Amino acid sequence: MATRPFSSLLESHSLARLNRLADAQRQLESRWQAALPFALQGLSRVIGVDASVLQVSARSQAVVAKLRQMEGRLLDQLNEKGVQVNAIRYRIQVELLPHEQRNPKRNLALSAAALDALQGAAQTLPPSSLRDALAELVAKRRPSSGSGQ
Structure with missing residues (x-):
């Protein structure tokens, strides 16, 4: 299949017609x-x-x-x-309308092994905002065990 330069697509009659229709719809909506x-x-x-x-x-x-x-x-x-x-x-x-819909937030659960790895990584970092963010992420995602940990 032969490829055409992108500029030739922009100059095509069908795309120009579609662009005029879209402009007319935007003007009508406005x-x-x-x-x-x-x-x-x-x-x-x-x-x-x-x-x-x-x-x-x-x-x-x-x-x-x-x-x-x-x-x-x-x-x-x-x-x-x-x-x-x-x-x-x-x-x-x-x-x-489709363009107004928001994707629902997904609750991405982390395994205990992943949380342990993140906590270990946080402990090896020097004091920084990244270390604090990792520690906070682990604290929020780890199921509360009631022991105050």
Whole structure:
């Protein structure tokens, strides 16, 4: 398989088209968020526009209810900013969007042998922040035996 230089990929028509679509989506999202009152910013996201209907996902039914109350004003503001839409369709998306999800913290257990090795390493080091950090790590990870150790 022949390889192409990275610069030629950046100049490709399909990538340029994708970049224009991404820019348009970012602009649309920016205009939507700017039209919202401060208290509602970030609680909904633009999905796209389909036949002059703005598609919006919201975090809850309560957010949708509030947006519906303001729909006329929102449409006016969007049209003033160059977004030609006649209606807004809402969808509820309760879960976080993929880019907003955080990976859960993993509880990495250390074996007794690993804790003993870290404690031994800490004892061989001269007084330093590394020595203190290793000692603290061992103290936090070692199961408490009730003997005050």
